Amino acid sequence: MLTWIRRTLFTWSAALFLIIGLLVGGVGAASVIYLTPLKWMNFVEPTMHDVDPVAFWEDYQKNPDAYLLLDVRSKREYDIAHAQGSISEPIANLFDDRTVLPKKGKKIVLICSTGRLAGVAYGYLEREGFQNLLRIEGGLNHWADAGLPVVGDTERIPAQD
Numbered sequence: 001m002l003t004w005i006r007r008t009l010f011t012w013s014a015a016l017f018l019i020i021g022l023l024v025g026g027v028g029a030a031s032v033i034y035l036t037p038l039k040w041m042n043f044v045e046p047t048m049h050d051v052d053p054v055a056f057w058e059d060y061q062k063n064p065d066a067y068l069l070l071d072v073r074s075k076r077e078y079d080i081a082h083a084q085g086s087i088s089e090p091i092a093n094l095f096d097d098r099t100v101l102p103k104k105g106k107k108i109v110l111i112c113s114t115g116r117l118a119g120v121a122y123g124y125l126e127r128e129g130f131q132n133l134l135r136i137e138g139g140l141n142h143w144a145d146a147g148l149p150v151v152g153d154t155e156r157i158p159a160q161d
Contacts, residue, residue: 048122050137056109057148060085068102069109071140072121081152083111083136083143091121098128111136111143113157 060067070089071082078088089097101108108130110118118135125133136143144154 048119049134050115051109051134053136053138053143053148054146056134056136060109066106067109068106069111070121071111072117073112077113079152080156081140081144081150081154083140084149084151086111091117091124094121094124098125098130101125101130102132103130104132107132107134109134109136111139113139114141115139 056067060069064085069083069086071078071086072089072091072094074090074092075088078086078090082088108125110121110125110133112118112121115135115138118139122133122135138145140150140157144150144157150157
């Protein structure tokens with residue numbers, strides 16, 4: 001009987017030490033991640049959903065209410081030339097306007113001159129919880145090269161963002 005009691009107590013104490021060890025280890029690992037710069041590191045490359053301008057334009061013409069086409073360049077650049085149907089939303093304004101942009105119901109399509117600035121905007125909005133994002137592949141330059149409608153002077157579209 002005494003042997004059975006010792007064996008049971010040993011089993012319970014071993015299980016208790018195992019549980020305590022796992023909890024301490026888990027809290028320690030979480031502390032390392034959240035109290036250091038590790039939480040800002042991406043171990044998996046985020047994916048950006050690029051869309052071909054021609055394919056997007058065809059779909060946009062069929063159902064314009066399903067999309068919100070945002071040009072994230074400066075207002076001055078937008079006034080020079082922009083994709084037909086786009087709305088000026090300079091990247092500097094995204095912080096203030098992120099609360100009024102739709103997180104569901106409409107796809108938010110981002111465009112700039114080359115796609116770089118739209119990529120930055122995409123990353124920011126994705127971090128803010130937006131999952132309905134698309135980016136025009138190649139930006140306005142690719143849009144204009146494909147012969148899609150541009151409002152303004154296509155000769156003055158910057159080659160870089």
